[in-house]
Amino acid sequence: MTPAISVTGLTRRYPDHVALDDMHLSIGNQTITGLLGRNGAGKTTLLRILAGQEFPSSGSVQVLGAPPAENQDVLCRLVLVREDQVFPDLQGYPDFKVSQALRAASIFYPRWDADLASSLLKDFGLRAGKAIRRLSRGQRSALGITIGLAARAEVTLFDEPYAGLDAVARQIFYDRLLAEYADFPRTVLLSTHLIDEAAGLFENVVVIDRGRVVLDTAADGLRGTVTAVSGPVLAVNSFTQGRPVWERRGLGSQASVVIVGQIPPEDRDRARSLGLDLTPLSLQQLVVRASAGPAGTGSPTMRTSA
C-alpha cells in the first residue's frame, strides 16, 4: 500500500544552516503521527515542504503518491495549519474576518463541513464576525484548528496548532480531533511541544533532530520499552549487562542507565531484589533523550517497524 507521505533523502539547505539533512520518512495512510523535536529541529520546514510551500534542495517527497509542489491534485487534498499563518488581515477597512477565512476555506476544500466549523467556533468561543487581526494568539490557533478539521482533507498537517490555547481549549482540540478521525479517517501529522499531553493521540511517533529522523516508531510499541534503571553502580551494571543501552549516567556510587526493550516479570523481580528502580520513560523523556543525545556524540537513532 502506498504510504500517505514518503520522504527520501530530503535535504533543505539555507545559506546559514541545514534545516533537513538527508531525511528518510514514511507515514502510513489514515494514521495520527506525532512529529516531535526541539525548536529548530526542522519540523516546520518538513511540513512546509510536504504542503508545497517550500522547496527541497535535494531528495524526493511524495504525498498521496505524487510530488506535492505545484500539484493541484495533491494540494486540494491536503491542509497545513501553521502557528504563524499569515492571513490577509490588512490594516484598514474592511478587516478580514473569521467568517471570511472560513468561507475562503470552503471555496477550496470540496469536503468542507460548514456545520463542523460553526460547532468548533462555538466550542472555542470564537465569534465569526471578529477581525482576524484583533484575535489573540490562542484565538488564531482556534481558527487554524477549525479550518484544519473542517477541511476534512485526506492529509492534515498541524504545525504547533495550539500555541496560546488554554488547557480547556486544548482538550477540546484533542477530543474533536479523535472524534473527527473516527468518523472521517485521514492522515494526520501533528507537530507539538506538549508531548505528554498529546501522547495519547499518537499511533506513531517521529522525532527529528538537526534535520534527521532519530526516532520513528509505533507509539504503542514505544510505551514501556525504554526504561531507566537506577541504583547502586554494581547492581545496575549487573542488571543491564547484555541489554541494549541507550544512555548511561553515573553519580558517585549511583548510576542510571536507560535500556531499550521490554523487561519480563522475572527480570523485574530480580531488579527489585537488587534494590533497583525501574522507571519507564514517558514520551517526553524519550524525545528529550532522542533529541539531546549523549553529549558530543550526536543523536542516537532508533527505528522500529510501525
Next chain:
Amino acid sequence: MNTMIKVARYHLLTPVMLLGLPWACLAAVFAWNVVRGGDHFRSGLVVLFGMFFVTGLQRVGRWLPFGLALGATRRSFYAGTALLGVSMSLVSGLVMAGLQAIERATGGWGLSITFFRVPYVLNGPWYATWLTSFVGLSALFVYGMWYGIVNRRWGTLGLIAFIAVQVLVAFAVKIAYSQADVGPLRLRPAGQYPATLSALGLTGVIAALTVVCLVGGHATIRRVTV
C-alpha cells in the same frame, strides 16, 4: 481553470476593498475637483490607475500565504489573480468610457471639467477609451502583482534591485532611441507626446509591456515560498 475561479472567488471575499476602494478614491478626487469648481486636477485619473497598481501588489503580498495554505498552487493563484485584475480592468474601462461620454454630453459636468478626458491618451471614441483604459489598468494591476511577488520572494533588498534594474533598462532604452533618432517610439523633449505614435499605438505598446509583466511575474512566483 477551476482553481483559477476559486482564487478569484477568494479575492472577492472582500469586494468593498477590491472593487470599491479604487473607485472611492477616484470619486474623492473628482469631488474635490468639483468643489474647487474647475480644472484644478486634470490628472485625477492617475489615482484610479495607481489604485490598480496598489491592489495588484497587495493581492499577492497579503493574500498569497493564506491562498497557498488553502491548497492553491502558485500558478493557479497567479493566473486567478491576474484573471480577476484583467476582468476588473475590462469593467472599469467600460465605466470610464461611460463617464467620459457623460462628461462630453454635459459639457464637463456643467463646470467645464475635463476629468475623464485626457488629451491624446483618452480622448477618442468610446471604444478607444475603453480599450486604452482596459489595457492601462490591466498593465498597472499586473505590474503591481510583479512588485508584490518580488517583495515576497526577495524582500526589500530585492525590491530595490528590481526598481534599479528597471531604471537602468529605461535609461538604456532612452539612450538607444536617442542614438538611433528613428522609429515610431522616438523620444521627444519632455512635455511633448511621441507624435509618430497614435493613442491606439501607445495602447499596443502598453499591451506588450503587460505581457512582459505577466511573463515576468509568472517566472518570479514559481519559486516563491511562504
